[in-house]
Amino acid sequence: MGRIGKKLDIDFVVSTGDNFYDNGLTGEYDTGFEDSFTKVYTANSLQKQWYSILGNHDYRGNAEAQLSPVLRRIDSRWLCLRSFLVNEEIAELFFLDTTPFVEMYFSDAENHTYDWRGITSRRTYTAHLLKDIESALSQSTARWKIVVGHHAIRSVGHHGDTQELVNRLLPTLQAYNVDFYMNGHDHCLEQISDTKSPIQFITSGAGSKAWRGDVKGLNEEGLKFLYDGQGFVSVQLTQTDSVIEFYDVFGEVLHRWNVSKELHVAS
Template sequence: MHLERCNSGMSSVALLVSPLLLLLSLASAELQRVQHAPKEDGSLTVLAVGDWGRGGQYNQTLVAEQMGVIGEKLNADFIISTGDNFYNDGLSGDNDTAFFKASFTEIYTAESLQKPWYIVLGNHDYTGDALAQQSPAIREVDSRWISVNKSFIVESEIVEFFLVDTSPFVLKYWNESKFDWRNVAPRDTYIANLLKDLEDALTESKATWKIVVGHHPISSGCEHGNTTELREHLLPVLKAHGVHMYLNGHDHCLQRISSIDR
């Protein structure tokens, strides 16, 4: 994904599937923000990957090698992970550093990938310790790893990425005891607060491009199909607030980015 300013002052976007970071302290009712400066010419190049944490297996290493090639060619500014970062059951805790290194640090070794990685969680991350990936202890293992909260915003002047925790929306997960719902339950309150915070942030946004990132697809022709709960609760918010793109993982096919139908 490459974004840049045009002569008209607007921005163009084309899909092409360490700057100083400033964490802004905000009121607890607001989504936390991370600032990431674009290139000097105002452009920004972003790589996105999802459903990847395999200890190097299932072609993860091969994909990582190609990401390194593309990242160098395009001079990527940062990487977004759309979740399911560690299979099959996330991290066991913030001391699960061996698996973290085997699935992340020791895989994405290309120089072009030594950039910030902004992280959302997937359903497989929730069947382990769902709080571990936000732990400062994990960040100390690899400073590229940035998951300041389960939902947060990455600001980069012309574009804002709104990273949204979608697993709690999916009702069937709540009937399975293996999911770690600490700091999430009760579900209805968590979802209502998250949607309110997202609406407030989208309303206030002055970015030319507004891109929402989640793990689950809103609409999909692949195996998992549409996510009914996101179509009911999240999609109306995206339509009402001028979101230009929704980026997701979960379905293991080439369908990763969809525009917001209006």
């Protein structure tokens, strides 16, 4: 990853959640933060801003610890918030806290304890998130619109589609011509094209472990690429072109996809 980062001269890194597996952090001074982040991503090319969101496994620990400025003082690269917007001139990235959308985490079905501090009402919290992202997308003039969430909207991996996001989030992304929805959760690499809009669903959830052979394949419509090993993804953008490359753990390109947009200049 460091070698590819140097080759591409990357601007920043995105973490799609489950930052500290299996049960998040215990607190702001949990040694797991440095052991799993600072001491791992040591390459010079990776000494850039990291934008991170929470995954369901992060909520199993002290979720608020990952949001704390204490971690940014320990390692200035780290920035993790529940939901936020990053404006990178030609692109805007909309980071969305997807875990509270998933109903089963609020039941006893998983036999896990979740840190829901700051989320007093699931219904109210998710309704506000949907309103906020619709407002942000409607006002965006960015050339490229990218939404990042932990859970997949479309996936043929172990977890499959997240129905709550299909029902509640996807219509908004389609309405405002989002280019990419990027997620983790399933431990694989995937690209799936939406059948009703230009959206490309990009799964990059194989950073630390993969579930080889654990592929449901229940809904393969639009499937362009699937790799059930470890790896990561790069995104390169210009005013007119985007290039997405999927890599294995050795940095070998497994799949490459690009799309162009016409550039209209007022005379």
